Amino acid sequence: xxxxxxxxxxxxxxxxxxxxxxxxxxxxVQSRPFDLYVGSLAGNNKDKSNNGELECxxxxxxxxxxxxxxxxxxxxxxGRTDQQQTIWLNIGTAGHKELATSEIVRVHRVVDxxxxxxxxxxxTAKWRGLSSALLTYDSACSNYPExxxxxMEGSAFFHAAGMFASSELVQxxxxxxxxxVESVERLNASLISQLITPHTNVINQYVVSLxxxxxxxxxxxxxxxxxxxxxxxxxQRQQYKELLSKLASLDQLNSQTAEEINNADSITAxxxxxxxxxxxxxxxxxxxxx
Amino acid sequence: MLDTLYIEESVSEHFRTQEIVAxxxxxxxxxxxxxxxxxxxxxxxxxxxKQNPALILAAKQNKKVLSTPxxxxxxxxxxxxxxHMLNCLYDCRYxxxxxxxxxxxxxxxxxxxxxxxxxxxxxxxxxxDDKPAWFFSGYDCDSLAFEPVTKFADFFLPEFELLPNxxxxxxxxxxxIRSLVDRNVVPNVVxxxxxxxxxxxxxxxIGAPSTEKRLDALVKLQQHGWRIGIRFDPIIWHQDYQIHxxxxxxxxxxxxxxxxxxxxxxxxFRLPKGYYKTMRSLYPEHGLFSAGLTEQQAMVSYQPEIExxxxxSVSEFIRTFVDESKLFVxxxxxxxxx
Numbered sequence: 001x002x003x004x005x006x007x008x009x010x011x012x013x014x015x016x017x018x019x020x021x022x023x024x025x026x027x028x029v030q031s032r033p034f035d036l037y038v039g040s041l042a043g044n045n046k047d048k049s050n051n052g053e054l055e056c057x058x059x060x061x062x063x064x065x066x067x068x069x070x071x072x073x074x075x076x077x078x079g080r081t082d083q084q085q086t087i088w089l090n091i092g093t094a095g096h097k098e099l100a101t102s103e104i105v106r107v108h109r110v111v112d113x114x115x116x117x118x119x120x121x122x123x124t125a126k127w128r129g130l131s132s133a134l135l136t137y138d139s140a141c142s143n144y145p146e147x148x149x150x151x152m153e154g155s156a157f158f159h160a161a162g163m164f165a166s167s168e169l170v171q172x173x174x175x176x177x178x179x180x181v182e183s184v185e186r187l188n189a190s191l192i193s194q195l196i197t198p199h200t201n202v203i204n205q206y207v208v209s210l211x212x213x214x215x216x217x218x219x220x221x222x223x224x225x226x227x228x229x230x231x232x233x234x235x236q237r238q239q240y241k242e243l244l245s246k247l248a249s250l251d252q253l254n255s256q257t258a259e260e261i262n263n264a265d266s267i268t269a270x271x272x273x274x275x276x277x278x279x280x281x282x283x284x285x286x287x288x289x290x
Numbered sequence: 291m292l293d294t295l296y297i298e299e300s301v302s303e304h305f306r307t308q309e310i311v312a313x314x315x316x317x318x319x320x321x322x323x324x325x326x327x328x329x330x331x332x333x334x335x336x337x338x339x340k341q342n343p344a345l346i347l348a349a350k351q352n353k354k355v356l357s358t359p360x361x362x363x364x365x366x367x368x369x370x371x372x373x374h375m376l377n378c379l380y381d382c383r384y385x386x387x388x389x390x391x392x393x394x395x396x397x398x399x400x401x402x403x404x405x406x407x408x409x410x411x412x413x414x415x416x417x418x419d420d421k422p423a424w425f426f427s428g429y430d431c432d433s434l435a436f437e438p439v440t441k442f443a444d445f446f447l448p449e450f451e452l453l454p455n456x457x458x459x460x461x462x463x464x465x466x467i468r469s470l471v472d473r474n475v476v477p478n479v480v481x482x483x484x485x486x487x488x489x490x491x492x493x494x495x496i497g498a499p500s501t502e503k504r505l506d507a508l509v510k511l512q513q514h515g516w517r518i519g520i521r522f523d524p525i526i527w528h529q530d531y532q533i534h535x536x537x538x539x540x541x542x543x544x545x546x547x548x549x550x551x552x553x554x555x556x557x558x559f560r561l562p563k564g565y566y567k568t569m570r571s572l573y574p575e576h577g578l579f580s581a582g583l584t585e586q587q588a589m590v591s592y593q594p595e596i597e598x599x600x601x602x603s604v605s606e607f608i609r610t611f612v613d614e615s616k617l618f619v620x621x622x623x624x625x626x627x628x
Contacts, residue, residue, distance in 0.1 A: 108294075108320050120320070120328045122393070123294050124342045131318050166335035213338045218574050246580035278581060284529045285493040287577030288383065 005056035005085040005214060007041060007207055008077050010063055010070065010161070012153050015189035016092050016196060017062050023200040024058050034073050035062040036080075041207065056211065067112075067136065067156035074160035081164075085217060087210045088161035088170045091203060093177035093192055094134065094151040097144035101182050104199045105149060106206075107172040109133040112155035119158050122167040125209040129202065134174065142184050149174050168213060173206065175199055220244045223253060226261045227270070236267045243274040250287050252277065294344035295319050296328050296395070306400040307347050310439055314345075324348075329376075329393045337572040339394035340381055350374075350399035354408040358426060367421030370412055373430035374399050374442055380432060380463060381496040383578055384524050387430065389565025396431075398440060406449045413453045422478065425450075428461030434481075435464040444469045451476045459519065463498045465507045475515040480552050482519030483508055485542065487534035490526050494578060501538065509545050518546070522608075523557030523620070525600050527582050527592055535604045543611040553616050554608055556601055559583075560591035560622035591622030 011017045014035065020026070026037035037060040059081065063073030074088070099105065108131045111118045123131075133148040135141075136155035144150060154172055161170045175195050178184040223244050232240065247253050257277075264270035295317045301307045302321060311319065322328055325348035358369040376397040377387055388394075399405070409425060416423040427433045427446070437443055443460065447469075450458040459480045470481065488501040499507075512518050520542060525535065559578075561569070563585055570579040584593045591597065601619055608617055 108318070118327065119331075120296075120322070122334055122339055122395075123344065124339050126293070126342065131320075162333050165333075166338060167331065167333050168335055168338040170333075213341055215337060216575070245574050249575050249577045249580045251577075281581045282527070282529050283577040283581045285489055287580075288526075288528065289493045 004082060004217070005087070005211060006081050007056060007058045007087045007089065007211070008081060008161070009058065009060040009089045009091055010073055010077065010157060011060065011091050012063055012065050012070065013092070013189070013192065014062050015192040017060055018193045019197040019200050020060055020091060020203070022197075023204065024060070026058060026060055034064070034076060036060070036077075041211075063153065066152050067138070070153040070156040071160040074157060074164075078161075078164040083164050085214050086165050086169065087207065087214075088157075088165050089203075089207065089210070090154060090157040090161075090172040091196070092151060092153065092172075092174060093187075093195060094149040094154075094174035095141065095144055095178040095184055096132070096149050096176045097146065097180050099130070099132075099149075099176045099179060101176050101179060102195050102198070103130060103176040104202055105130045105132045105174050105176065107132065107134045107149070107154060107174060110154045110158050110172070111135050111148075112159075113137050117155065117159075119155070119162070120167075121158065121171055124168040125171070125206065125213055127206060127209070132174075134172065140184055142178070144180055149176070169210060171206070171210065173199075173203055218245055218248050220248065220253075223258070223261065226258065227264070227267060230264060230267045230270070232267045236271065239271050240267065240274070243271065243278060246278055247274065250278075250281050250283055252281065292317050292345050293342060296322050296325070296344055296346040298322055298325055298346075298348040301347055301349050301400050304349075304400050306402070306441075309441075310345075310347060310398070310400070313439060317345075322346075325397055329391070329395060329397050332392060334392040335572070336388050336392065336394045336568075343377070344395045346395050346397045347400055348397060349401045350404065354405045355412050355425070367419045368412075368416050368423040369426070370409075370423065371426040371429055372405055372409065374402060374405060374427070375431035375436065375440065377430070378432045379435040380498040382498065383494040383496070383573065383576060384526065384559055386561055386565050388572060389561060389568040396436070398436075402442070402445050406446070409449070409456070410453065413456045417455055419455065422455050422457045424457045424459060426459045426461065428459075428482075432462050432464055433460035434462040434466045434469075437464070437466040437469055441469070447473070447476050447479060450479055454478060461521065463495065463504055465499045465503050467507050467511060470516060471510055471514050477517070480517045480519050481508075481511050482521050482553075482555075484521045484523060485538060486522075486526065487538040489530075489534050490528070494526070501541070505542065505545055508542075512546055512550055517552045518550070519552045520546075520554045521557070522604060523555055524559040525556060525604055526559060526578070527596055527600050531600065532603050536607050539604070539607040539611065548612045551612065551616060553618060554612060555618045555620060556604055556608075557620040558592050558597045558600065558622045560589055563588045563590055566590040589622060597622055 024039045026039035029038045030036040039058045041056045041058050061073050061077045063069045106127045109120050113135050134154045135148050135150050141150045325346050355370050355372045457478045461482050463484050491501050582596050
């Protein structure tokens with residue numbers, strides 16, 4: 001996993017945010033246009049694949065109720081985030097006809113009731129709990145459908161966050177807050193926080209499962225910055241980056257390459273030189289192993 | 291182990307669906323209207339999904355049998371292919387499926403009977419041809435790897451037995467051959483194995499049986515009387531490739547009777563340009579996509595001189611064991627079968 005990973009958590013209400021702010025020890029950094037809390041996912045979390053600590057930024061934004069707020073909050077947060085290795089998670093409460101309050105459920109299908117649009121998030125990360133469809137309504141719903149959660153933001157979250165990350169990394173977890181016996185009217189901020197608090201460890205385990213999906217990324221930053229002294233068009237910069245990436249995959253980015261780059265008089269000559277270097281390489285099987 | 295089954299509502303009562311679902315009592319079952327809702331959306335990452343694919347059970351609509359590109363043949367007359375399944379249990383880094391599909395989920399079409407109907411229609415068209423019509427299976431999946439679940443060969447072999455003017459070629463790397471060795475040989479079925487040197491297999495054919503195990507399966511099939519084919523495809527150019535492929539060829543022909551091999555094919559590493567770009571973006575750190583390649587006519591393949599050298603070397607090794615007429619070479623400038 002790269003060190004540049006980010007977990008973007010989007011919740012509708014401050015009371016839904018509170019247990020997560022406490023768990024991740026997040027700090028408030030902004031309150032307009034949305035409350036934004038930032039921290040890092042480290043400490044108790046061990047990345048088993050690398051035998052090291054997870055190092056990633058956690059952003060939590062409070063969108064406010066409804067689809068429009070959710071869409072805008074996702075777009076706003078995306079604008080602040082490096083999109084390369086980002087996980088998006090919607091945490092919140094939802095109603096369900098039959099499920100007991102406080103059940104935690106991963107969403108496997110979301111339907112926007114207003115337009116009938118349906119989306120199936122890719123369920124790649126491991127999840128051992130319940131799973132359900134989610135229907136998103138424009139307003140609070142106490143007329144529960146059969147066998148589906150109901151909320152007011154889920155569909156907008158998947159639609160908006162799905163613009164910035166692949167489906168495997170855009171997920172929603174809902175905690176059942178009301179059902180046909182325990183009505184939505186009885187809910188208050190304190191009760192909502194109480195419903196979510198016991199599940200913070202499970203939510204965190206799921207975050208870790210999502211992070212474990214991410215492959216290591218090539219870090220070409222140092223080499224990319226070495227051509228600051230050269231005038232480059234956008235196309236030349238892309239060609240240069242592509243060549244660097246190929247050379248890195250063949251384990252050929254070394255001090256000699258760095259010297260060639262630093263001594264280059266023009267990007268055209270540099271690209272030509274790197275192409276020649278690449279043309280003479282025959283890969284070894286070691287460079288083809290994952 | 292599969293976590294998730296997506297089931298098209300139209301096939302939920304199909305006996306084959308129910309048999310497969312019963313094998314996975316712990317998997318969550320999600321009912322869908324059309325497989326395309328799960329398989330086709332753009333914002334999916336094949337590499338991420340490959341870590342834990344789901345199984346989609348669906349019905350194949352429209353055309354089920356397609357013509358192969360004109361240059362692709364192994365001795366038959368008309369050449370067709372069909373895919374009862376999309377995506378493979380294995381994770382071979384060179385596989386074009388990574389570039390073709392957005393989803394790595396396994397998509398199994400359970401309406402085998404409809405495939406057979408289409409195959410019979412094509413067989414009828416070619417009933418007076420001099421050469422048999424050849425039907426390839428295993429280009430969008432491995433024909434046998436999922437056999438315990440799909441029972442694909444179990445169903446299709448008896449059907450082809452009734453079509454003597456046709457040949458079914460099963461393309462595989464799998465050792466799941468029980469459904470073949472436990473029954474009588476079907477003379478118009480060829481079991482074709484993709485083979486790579488063990489060094490290549492262990493580096494880039496992730497999850498596939500070792501070369502030795504594939505050879506064991508081939509030996510059993512040949513001893514049992516099945517027609518077999520050998521596919522050195524794609525040949526992977528790398529340091530020491532000559533030593534590795536020479537060893538492989540010697541290994542193959544020391545264990546198999548060359549006179550009883552149906553055909554041997556050689557193919558280079560080649561991909562449509564769009565697939566190549568997708569695959570390189572999925573695996574930027576992988577050396578396979580970085581050296582020795584060139585782009586011609588919207589295809590990415592080894593540079594002509596590299597490919598020529600590779601084909602010359604490997605075919606020379608092979609010719610010391612088998613007759614030239616059994617060897618088919620597919621240069622990259624011919625169309626790739628998709």
